[in-house]
Amino acid sequence: EDKVVQSPLSLVVHEGDTVTLNCSYEVTNFRSLLWYKQEKKAPTFLFMLTSSGIEKKSGRLSSILDKKELFSILNITATQTGDSAIYLCAVVGGSGGYQKVTFGTGTKLQVIP
């Protein structure tokens, strides 16, 4: 059974801090790893990672994948209160035309002023 584990489950930091969120996985026929940010409603896409060692970056957020050790990290530097959200990691597996997506439970990040 495919499995995605995120840590920590929740985190409280002060504005300006740097945080690292972790995602480890076990999946059959790995295709890609996705990071999402979920505030009040639907998750919004952050990154898709398919290759090891290549950092994806968007502003203060960055992410990297290690396919050998089966994990990914999401870094947020100089955190702001607007970064408060649940961050979801999802792994896409499967073969042929069918892709199965398994989500982790998420990391709840709270940034306090």
Place this chain on the structure above:
Amino acid sequence: SQTIHQWPATLVQPVGSPLSLECTVEGTSNPNLYWYRQAAGRGLQLLFYSVGIGQISSEVPQNLSASRPQDRQFILSSKKLLLSDSGFYLCAWRSDRGYGYTFGSGTRLTVV
């Protein structure tokens, strides 16, 4: 551009009542469509996926069902809701452009 619509946004239903949640996609044809449920404090659980009209696959046995009567329409139903059906339901479609999955705005269902 592709958009995904999901309604209603919130729903309170008594135990034993029926359910119908609708999801439609615009700006794409023959999309792969998905229904997910997010229980409080948990990740997203895949309920159903569909690769085309009338083609439904179920990932988790439950009292819910799904239908795809049209290419861009995906419906989640139940004949009799249970308390355990409460949760946040998300419809999603898969992009071929490498952006992963796009989600609808979600429906928060409370069964009382």
